[in-house]
Amino acid sequence: MTEIFEAIKRSAVKINEAIMYDDTGYSKECNSTGDTQLKLDIKSDIFIENEFKKITSIKEIVSEEKENKTSLHAKGEYLIGYDPLDGSSLLDVDQSVGSIFGIYKHNYSGKNLLASAYVVYGPRVELVIATDKVRMYRLNRKDEFYFYKEIKLNQKGKLNAPGSTQMCWSVHHRKMIDDIFKDGYRLRYSGGMVLDLHHILLKGGGLFSYPGTSDLPKGKLRLVFEVFPFAFIFEKAGGRSIDGKNRILDLTPSHPHDTSPCFFGSNSEIDRVLKTYE
Ligand code: FDP
Secondary structure, eight states: OHHHHHHHHHHHHHHHHHHHHSOOOEEEEEOTTSOEEEHHHHHHHHHHHHHHHTOTTEEEEEETTOSSOEEOOTTOOEEEEEEEEETGGGGGGTOOEEEEEEEEESSSSGGGEEEEEEEEESSSEEEEEESSSEEEEEEOTTSOEEEEEEOOOOSSOSEEEEOSOGGGOOHHHHHHHHHHHHTTOEEOOOSOHHHHHHHHHHTTOEEEEEOOOSSOTTOSSBIIIIIHHHHHHHHHTTOEEESSSSBGGGOOOSSTTOBOOEEEEOHHHHHHHHHHHO
């Protein structure tokens, strides 16, 4: 899989440069979810696809920006689900955004996820790769990623990142979030999944939630491109990820763009979610 991670690094360098200097405006295109695509969403997707096309071990890719899967190499063994530029609605306000990758075998189910990675384009560019462990890398002046540290979660954290539209929360979800704050947790929420989860991972724990709501009963975040890759990372870092009741990595989507409610955290916070939702 090394060559896949090298392709991710090369595309990250190109995407970072585009974020720094390109137009952050909208294109005339819509993605399959109906969101109007930014020019940078489209450009990032092309950078990644062009890099993946060179890797013969990749059989197929599916991007959050495209409705359909793209076949690459018939003899390849890996399938990759990716979100080229997550949180791109934050680009115009100069906040951190990211790219997310899940590397699968056979199909795009949680149990067939072999490895995952994400890149944060912030004041620094950081790359996190999860295989057996979760390793973080930083970009240097020569456009090389160097190993920085291993990421491990504590049993309990101090941060709370509650997503979605609050007026659409259920009564029990609202009470859980209020109780977490009453226990001294601090609010950390940027509106970009990659940064919010990176924050919790690097500070040792906490809870990120994007529940099912009255307007979006199945949540907003997409399993194949966003939720599975982070669920894998949280588990490998010593935390957990659930949809309220079930382990995220036990789920199987029926369509690549399926969404799910999701909760990522350290063990103590996930126990709390289970008690609320059971
Ligand atoms: P965005 O719409 O900017 O792409 O993937 C969707 C996402 O961002 C996540 O990055 C983020 O966590 C979430 O939406 C934020 O949604 P809310 O504004 O509903 O909290």
